[in-house]
Amino acid sequence: MSGHDTGNQRGTAGEWAACVEELRIEMPGGRRIVDGVSLTVRAGAVTALVGASGSGKTTTGRALLGTYPDGAEVAGRVRVADGGPVGYVPQHPAAVLNPARRVGALLSDIARARLPALPRRERRAAVRARVLAALALAQLPEGPEGEALLRRHPHQLSGGQQQRVVLAQALLLGAEVVVADEPTTGQDALTKRRIVTELARLTGQGIAVLLLSHDLDVVHALADEVVVLRAGRVVESGPADRVRTAPRHPYTRELLAFGAEFAAPDGTQEDAEAAAPAAPPRTDGLRIRLAAARYRDRTHSGGSVTALRDTALDVLPGSCLAVVGRSGSGKTTLGRCLAGLHRDWDGTLTLDGAALPHSVRSRTPGQLAAVQYVFQDARAAFDEHRTVEAQTARTAVRLRGTPADAAREEARATLARVGLDATLAARTPGRLSGGELQRAALARALTAEPRMLVCDEITSGLDAVSRRDIVALLGALLRERDGMGLVLITHDLDTAAALADRVAVLDGGTLVEAGPARRLLTTPTHPFTASLLAAARQRVPARG
């Protein structure tokens, strides 16, 4: 059916474990989203595929799995040595987690399939042992907390946790070849470091990894070989060190440039704030007084788990609050409380002095428009049947009463502003890349012209260049739309530093520290903040 081909000629050490030759994937209409890509993944080594958002990384990576976009014409040759299964950590982990099954079942199924025939009881014990080991490797909690995690359903996990469960699946699979598509996007710096270390250890044991990532830190730390993609074509490839230190193609240089610099918080706003320290406490903006946010959870004693407590925060119009913290610390929960998507919480929420209903259902169109939320999982948050443009336009129609035609125009313009041209906008969400979709989700929220914008990990899937553009756009919006406030939930301290006036740090559901961005990012007082910062600053140790 395709050029996917699994032979038994397992490459010897250093030999190829999987290779792609002259792969060309052409969509109906003649657009080639992958155009003559060749690459090799060697046993015990990491090949990193880098490139701008929409450059064809995911499409190429999935070719190793034998999966192609619907209706695509495929030419070329894809070979996987050994014929065994290929591990896959997709960009949107939620989609591959069966919503009706518990995490434990999802993991043990894979473990069991890999086990030799054993008596029933031994088998069960062995499966358990393997699952627990995989949890540890994937930086998921062990012990009683891990047990509880295993009894949960996927939707009860945070974005990062879902990603780590999928990673654990890939580890359990014991595949010789793993395609890891942005395996660390949902992780905080501390977790990311540990995951990278584990991945490095694994490759050391002879596994071949195809790493698709925007995170140059991770690429730097892991990659033995780098292939740079641009619009479906390989512009440069070679040993990681060489590409990093001596990029030959200007595109590579541009791509790598942004990551190198650690943008220091630009002090202007903070200076302004400092300049008017005596200003009376302002009543406008978003005032969050949250006592406790709970989830119903039968795996927990008492039937519910408190994911966030005692959080008091204010977001002034025109300012940006960055919320950072470990994966699973309650950032999304906070965002969802603000957006009215989580109901079960105590406390008050006021916008410009007026109370906001807890539930999105009780909010007026005006209130809905005022507080917009950009979902962490962009793919799940789109209706898969309608085009991105149509969905974006609806925000304007529904929340601002814009006539349908005008709304379309506006949607197109906003989508263009986040870097999505009209041909992309006219597609359904399933036909966009991860990064493109993330930007579409942002555009959809922006169309509401919100007073408060809550962004949950909106740059995790973006390459350095796109990220810079988005950060610039948001920065501009903070200034231009006079009074838009921004709550930026992120693991990316660089982005936080670039945009935030204030930073709030969450750990295990509590607000451990909040303060002006510059102070917090330079001289944190809380040890947790310090460790997070240290982990982020410190380059992930390169392998070798």
Place this chain on the structure above:
Amino acid sequence: GAGGSGSDGSGGDAGPPRRGGRLRAAFAGGGANETLDPHLANLFSDVARAKALFDKLADFGADLTPRPRLAASWQPNKTLDRWTVTLRKAAFHHGRPVTADDVLFSFRRIADPAKAFRSKADLDPIDLKASRAKDPRTVEFHLKRPTAEFPDVLAAFGAYIVPAGTRSFDRPVGSGPFRHVSFAPGRSTVLRRFDDYWDGAPHLDELEFVAADEESARVNALLGGQVEYAHELSPATARAHEGRGQIRIVRLKNSAMQAFAMKTDRPPFDDKRVRQAFFLLADRAELVRGALSGAGEIGNDLFGKGYAYYADGLPQRTQDLDRARQLLKQAGAQNLKVTLDTSDVAAGFTEAAGIFRDQAAKAGVRITVRHRDKDSYWSDILESGTLCSYRSGAMPIEMHLSQRLLTDSTTNATHWHHKDFDALYQQARSTADRGERTALYGRMQRRLHAEGGFLVWGFADWIVGTAQRVRGVSRTAPANSLDWARFDKVWLA
């Protein structure tokens, strides 16, 4: 028309009866509400069971004249209001002889005002207080009024004789040809031969009644050898299997009168010209062909074709649309609209209603067919509506007249109230001479034929199927008569 009923089993009944064996008979049942109390008998299955377990003093022959059963003979006095009935020597299943006390006990039980048994009205002529046992085998019945046809009363539908003092029928004891073995309501009743039966012990060792409400279930059970006798089959089934050699089809002619009843006391039928016009609207042959699937005969607007006293000298009425139109016009009833009440309470009703609707339409009469609830149908049509489907099982013509056509009749569905008609009936009732009575009944029937309320369009055959080896099933007895569903004379070849 229907094929000859007795033809398919030619020679089958020849040879001496063979003793032994078990016969299973399938009847439509009354579900879990079935009882063995013979006085509660309502359905054919109840009657068949009661007949096997119990006896009446008399029962009807094929022409619906009473035949002595437990009564050996009956003798009226001159004025016809005191009848002496002599019992034959018979014994109940537990050995005790049947006595006059048993008879009086049974009749008093039936007539108990608190119980409302079905035959209470039939026994109405008897003054039970005054009636007495002259000796153990002689009963003297005192009547409230002269009754020439008193033996008919003795043969009435549920007038079974039970041992005096009987309260419960859990383990019924009767004097019938079979004795009780087991009974599961709505499922099966098992009976065994009563060797001391006065009319000669039955040939069968055992008789089992099984309930199968659905006609096709009865046919299938019969075809599959699960039962040897299936009661009440449809004409279509009969046609499908008649003469095929698998089973025998027995057609009991003249078993059910099929009619439309017009309420003669209300418009439009209070005008006899309209009634006459309706008589002429019906194409009886078409009705018999269509509604009865040919299994029956056409009627002549009179009850009791083939029974004693039937006025068969009257000309057969046929469809005459022109005359009908003319009559309607005379009555000022052009463009007549009538509602015909019907229900699926009896086979052929809805079909006949549809067919008659179409026939009437040809003469410009618009009939709307209204379907009524089947469970309360007989009660509903008694007072309400103007035109309805009607049918009747076999009974003597005298009984038909007294129950349905007198001013004080309790089930006068045509609301036929005529003093002179009543008077004729009284006269006949107290006329001892059979010839004179015949003449009087003839006059009454002529009147009904000319302007009565019953448009009797046909008489349906009652169809019974039996296995090939079943012998001795009567082919002439209409349903409800003595030889119908009579298993003591049946044997398995």
Place this chain on the structure above:
Amino acid sequence: MSGLRSFVVRRLVLGAGQTAGVVLLVFALTEALPGDAAVTLAGDRPEPERIAAIRASMRLDLPAYERLAHWAGGLLHGDLGRSLVTGRPVTGYLADGLAPTLLLAALTVALLVPAGVGLGVLAARREGGRADRLISSVTLGIYAVPEFAFGVLLVFVFALRLGWLPPTAVGYGGDLLARPAALVLPVAVLLARPVCSISRLVRAGMLDALASPYVAQARRYGIGAARIRYAHALPNAVAPAAQQLARTVDWLLGGVIVVEALFVIPGLGTVLLTAVSARDIPVVQGLAVVFGVLTVALNLAADLVTHRLAPRTGVAA
């Protein structure tokens, strides 16, 4: 646990109300039917006097609410009352009808679940293929033939022509288990229609589930095909079918009148029909209680399945 427990407790409490609702509804409808027990008992000899006498002896002359209250009072003591027609206790009626009904229902469900699910899954696996079209056509075809005609056909072929099986269970009474052959055809007829509805629903759900990314991932990870189908895809596909199954069980327990009549198996459906046509209200009410309780239980079970298979419900804002 508490969320689930409170859900179940609430539903059971509501269930008591629902059963009361069923009883009231059935009572009201039966009361509203033309005629009463006395009239139907009088049959084709509806002499007004006699009807009045019967009515008095049945105490039907009391107003409806008094009779209902009296009956309900008995119910509180676990007494379902006595039949108006025969005076036998209603529990006896239920017990007699329940045995064959339960037997038929149990057998049918035992075959229906694997058959319905299996065919649905098979059809979904080969969407648009020959197997799919064959399964869909045959099940739909049989579905479109009414039970009665289908039953007659089966009896004709297997009982009368081939002689393999008895055509009816006439006379077997409560002793059906001793004659398993008599159950084959009724169960086949009972299966015919639900197999279609359930397999169609399973098929529809499975098509979506099998096309999902999580199934693709499971496949990729070398999990056995059967395990993927039944442990991964099916749970996401089966919720509507579970509801349909609950309905089917409902129907099997209360409404298989045609099959009961055709094969002469006097179960609850026959009891119900007889009781309604006799206007035997205590029996009808007793059945309404049974049906009400069964329906509540079945619906609860089906909803628990739905709840379990779509765990995200209730979380959404």
Place this chain on the structure above:
Amino acid sequence: MTARATAARPWARFTLGALLVCLPLALALLGPLFAGAAGPRGASFTVGGGALLGTDFAGQDVARQVLLGGRSVVLIALSATVLAYAVALPLAFAAALTHRTWLEELLMRPLDVLLAVPSLLMVLLVATVFEPGAAGLAVLVALVNVPDAARIVRASAAEAAARPAVEALRMQGESWWRIAVGYVARSCLRTLAADAGVRMTGVLYLVATAAFLGVGVDPDAADWAVMVDRNRTGLFVQPWAVVVPALLIVALSMGTNLLGDAGLADRAGTGRTKGRTRKGSVG
């Protein structure tokens, strides 16, 4: 490569369904035009004679009844199914989309009460009490189907209604209808179609059985479902009166369902056609 073959002839998978549905539909639409006037009644259940397909239980010409009897079948099937869904869908979606337990219980529990009464009995009781006409009966039969349909729809909508996409739609202030119909219903379209397709046939016979028991349609009406029901007593004498209308209903039911399957397969068709390799490529 089968995928490709199908894709090349997209109409191919529609042929079976279309063929099946053609005849009954054509008969239903055009039959009455050719039926002509009613001839005289013959004897019931005769074969041959003057009538092409013999006569039915009431001596009517089967062929003529067949010509006349499709219209009401199609009408009742469609209108009753549509009506049942018109009531069931809003109920079910309201229950699935609400977060208020009491509202859900309020919507769904009363329906459960109706479920506890066997549907035929329900139809009979209500119809006997209120004596509806043919249209009224169709409405009644549709309503009897509502609780059933609502539960199935509710169950299939449960998962879709809890998806983040629905949250996003709420965030956008989308109307309830658009969420329910535009997203949730669309997401469980297959299940809805499967249920509706099967329900359509069930409805027909419920109407027919009710007619037999004397409510609604005339028991000798020209209606295929009624014919099947009413002529069954003569199955062995005059099979055509049952077989012909039954086959037409089977074709109609099978055809519409298969067409529906094909249509939905078409919708998702591309999703099942994975990437294709151009001829001549390596591997």
